[in-house]
Amino acid sequence: MSERTTRSLQQAAGPGAGAESGGRGWTLAVVCVATFMLLLDLTVVNVALPDIRQAFDASFTSLQWVLDAYALGLAAVLLTAGSLADRLGRKRVFNFGFVVFLLASLACGLANDAVVLSVARGVQGLGGAVLFAIGPALIGQEYRGKDRGAAFGVFGGVVGLSIAFGPLIGGALTDGLSWRWIFLVNVPVGLIALAVSLLRMRESREESAPAVDWWGLVLFSGALTLLVLGLLRGEADGWGSAPIVAMFVGSALLLAVFGVVERRLGARAMLQLSLFRNVTFNGVSAVTLLCAAATMSAIFLLVSYVQNVLAFSPWETGLRFLPLTLTLFVAAAVAGSLTTRVPQRLLVGASLTLIAIGLVLVSLIGPDTSWTALLPSMLGIGLGMGLFNPPRASLSIAVVEPSKAGMASGISETFQQVGVAIGIAGFGAAFQSRVTDLFTESGVGRQLGPTAHEFGEAVAAGGGAEAVSRAPRELAPALDEAARTAFVDGLTDVMLICAAVAAVGAVVGFAFIRTRDLHESARMDAPDDGGRLTGAGSAKETESTEVPAEHTRSHGQVPTGGAL
Known part of the structure; x- marks a missing residue:
């Protein structure tokens, strides 16, 4: 065995191989709290936009920048943050990002106009990107084997919960206090988590890191x-x-x-281009992008349906998404325990298959059905998302040697955020076009003449009820029916396209994720593609890779672990 390989396996051993591991639970807690806050801020603002518009007398374009600035900041520096963390120290860079995120959250809550709010949101996204990129690597350095699977199960559940709980928490804070508290609430919670990080988390970095x-x-x-x-x-x-x-x-x-x-x-x-010769790296990257594009756009459109067609408040909408939320969390916990027992390709492929089935089941809704018609779809999407997040986070750092975990995690999160941007932009545009065309082609739409297209765009944007209220009274019932029908039919059509994208992701997952492509430190605890343990179950291999406790530290630092 080469010296480089031996050193990598020693790094992978981490605290689980004999070093004191009391701080790893705190590390998982801090990473989960930070991840929950930064992903929550992707969706929580949507329900507060009417209040923000009223407070600042803001235009539609200004409000759009409040949303876009955060997504832009979050996507822009994911890879660079992970690469810097490998060189400068993961805990150090993570805490720097945390400080930036909290200061920007405070600035958002105190903003006095839409421009200041948008700029602060962009900075908040930059801080969030640092947290998002480094979080999985911090978990990877503390856990391995079955414990690592369980830890990534919790992390994956938190990722899904943060997205699903956005409307519920945003509605509660906006209705009960003020829109400003959707940002200000980050400050006290984040300060506690930051204090824990400073006191309890371990540092790790690449010992012989080159210059930035x-x-x-x-x-x-x-x-x-x-x-x-x-x-x-x-x-x-x-x-x-x-x-x-x-x-x-x-x-x-x-x-x-x-x-x-x-x-x-x-x-x-900062990016090892040789990674693109790794089949599993390419497979995980593609599946991550496809899953993010399909699921995030679907959730945004389904929330819009429940709020704008079924006329539920943000709080009521969040309550009705609890079946998806709870299913996701339970599935993530189960997936975490399966990552060391079941081949990863089966977990990833099955999860995308379930998501595709859930998206197809959206077709059960109609213009006059109740919200319960969404339950089969919610269960399928929740199961799929829950099963997907833990192996995805684990695999993202499994394809490289432990010292490159930050870079690999940053790449994975970059593909995810680009997938979110592509999905929301692409499927959002397809939905708007389809709803507008369906309304324009309806009987009452033809009666409106040239104004039908503008009316249809308002329906797609969720303003159908407001547009109907301004229409002639004698046309109101027909307009309302046509608007609801166009919205629901457009939604189901786009959901079928999202399902096809998820199905492609399932095929990629089954075909292009292979245990033999993972780094040696990750293969020690992973089942092979046939389900047999490749390292952990072999006494010979366990003996050959056993590392004395005194070798698990270097200069007072605990090196990062592999994955799985």
């Missing part, structure tokens, strides 16, 4: 910023407009230059 790859950092962040900004603004500004085309062209050029720079830097690069 500043060129790679700037080029990749710039490319991703232009790509996500183009996706977010494409529908509003026009996909063929000069600014949007320029953003996509600029992003492609920066990515090309980034690839040339990283190839020349070799081992000193």
